[in-house]
Amino acid sequence: MKRMPECLAHMDAGIARVSESLPDAPLQEIVLTRLLLLVGGHLLNELELNLKPFGLNDSDFRTLMMIYTSPSGSATPSELCEYAQQGATNMTRIANVLVKAGLVTRASSAEDRRKVVLSITTAGKRLVRKILPPLFPQVHAAFASLSASDKRTLDRLLRQVAVNIDLLTHPDPRP
Amino acid sequence: MKRMPECLAHMDAGIARVSESLPDAPLQEIVLTRLLLLVGGHLLNELELNLKPFGLNDSDFRTLMMIYTSPSGSATPSELCEYAQQGATNMTRIANVLVKAGLVTRASSAEDRRKVVLSITTAGKRLVRKILPPLFPQVHAAFASLSASDKRTLDRLLRQVAVNIDLLTHPDPRP
DNA sequence: CTTCGATACTTCACTGACGAACTATCCTCT
DNA sequence: AGAGGATAGTTCGTCAGTGAAGTATCGAAG
Incomplete structure (x- = not known):
């Protein structure tokens, strides 16, 4: 796998060449x-690499964090789906x-007996407080070259x- | 699924609450x-929605575009892997x-008889020139609210x- | 020339995510 | 009350992407 600068240069060159056949x-x-796709993808890879030792992927972790940060420490799958950009199917998994x-x-x-309530356990809270801190330096490093105003x-x-x-x-800006 | 502003507000609130248990x-x-993960994900969804009618996903399309924009109109799987952030396994698929x-x-x-050469066909070029233009308005709209200098x-x-x-x-900035 | 390591690609088995279809419960309107 | 429609979750089948292992070819060293 090429390093990022070459990769970016290759991308720029390719896109520039598109305008030869499609000038507009x-x-x-x-x-x-x-x-955005590139950065998002790499960020995701890096994050999941850090979560793998705990048997979680980003969806799992994000869901856990949403329950963790919920004031009540619990949430229903449909609430989680609303905000986590995920289908109900995957939320079941x-x-x-x-x-x-x-x-x-x-x-x-x-x-409401249709609903399921997911509540974080002590072990869940402990895991969150164990996973997060080692992530901080990396998250910080990803934006290290940006000034405060850049951020x-x-x-x-x-x-x-x-x-x-x-x-x-x-669409539909009709309330 | 909630609309974006609420979704962002929910995210902000959740992250803010993390600092209660982990102040640093x-x-x-x-x-x-x-x-970045959010925007990347949504951008990907939207793009693949546009590619689905042609039986392609983003990886397929990006690969096709890389062959299309290659000066020779052809490339080997390993070259494509170098720049496309993909494993050789997936490139075979x-x-x-x-x-x-x-x-x-x-x-x-x-x-080199180990190598495979993928060359774009006339139909491939035609498809690229058919897929791209309808994408332009959407790509443009995604950044419509940004000024030229913002971009x-x-x-x-x-x-x-x-x-x-x-x-x-x-790591290793050692050449 | 042969042997050995590196490279190029493929195959196989597995995980993650999604859509369609299903079940159970709730809500509203008559 | 009870019929019809909406909502909440689950199950099932399918596809995209990955790691580990396998095959074929190349190139360098002896």
Whole structure:
């Protein structure tokens, strides 16, 4: 696998060559799209590499974190789906994983018996507090070359892009 | 699935709450990481939604584009792996897909008979020129709310992050 | 020339994620 | 009350992607 600078140069060259056959291609935006996909993918690889020793992948971990940070320490699968960009099918699998690992408990709700309540266990909280700290240096390093103002700008721009894509996917600005 | 603004707010709140149990968490960087994963994921979903009608996913398409933009109109699987962030195993599958669809041909190299040469066909070129243009408005819309200078800044920052992650993953700045 | 290590690709078995179909429960309207 | 529709979760079949192991070819060293 080539190092990043060469990889980026190759990408730039390839995209630039597209405009030979399709002159009206929005080159800048295509490059940004590819960069986002590239960075997102590498970030995910790196994160999952750190989670693998604990038998979790990013979906599992994100779900665990959402239950962990929930004020009540519990949540239902459908609530989690709402915010975790995941289908109900996969949430069932994730719940199975977390329950089997003893990190959360699964109980059916009292008020609405269709619902399932996932609650974090002591072991779950302990695992979160064990996994996170070793991640901090790496997360920090990923943005180490950015100034404080760069980071604020990146934050702002990414949120804008997130909203743009959301509008693109689900049009209807009709409440 | 919730709309993006609520989703972002929920994410912010969750991450903020992490610092209650782990006060030295680099909140800003964690948010940026999550934003990148989120945007990358949504961008990928949206792109693959557009490619599905043609029986391709992003890996297939990216590979096809790399062959398309190659000056010779052909490449070997190992070359493609170098730049496409993919394992050789998956490249074999991709080549199978593209060959079966008649978009590229597979031939063994004359100079080095270990190598396989994938060459784009007329149908492959035609498909690229058919798929791309309808994508342009969407790609453009994803960044529509960003000014020209915002886009340049985003490009610059993403490249920095890409390099940082690469250094993190493959240390050794020893040539 | 042969042997050995490296390279190129393929095959196989497995995991993660998704859509479609199913079951159970709840809510509303009559 | 009870019929119809919406919601919550699960199950099942399928596909994309990966690591480990296998085959074929190349190149260098003896």
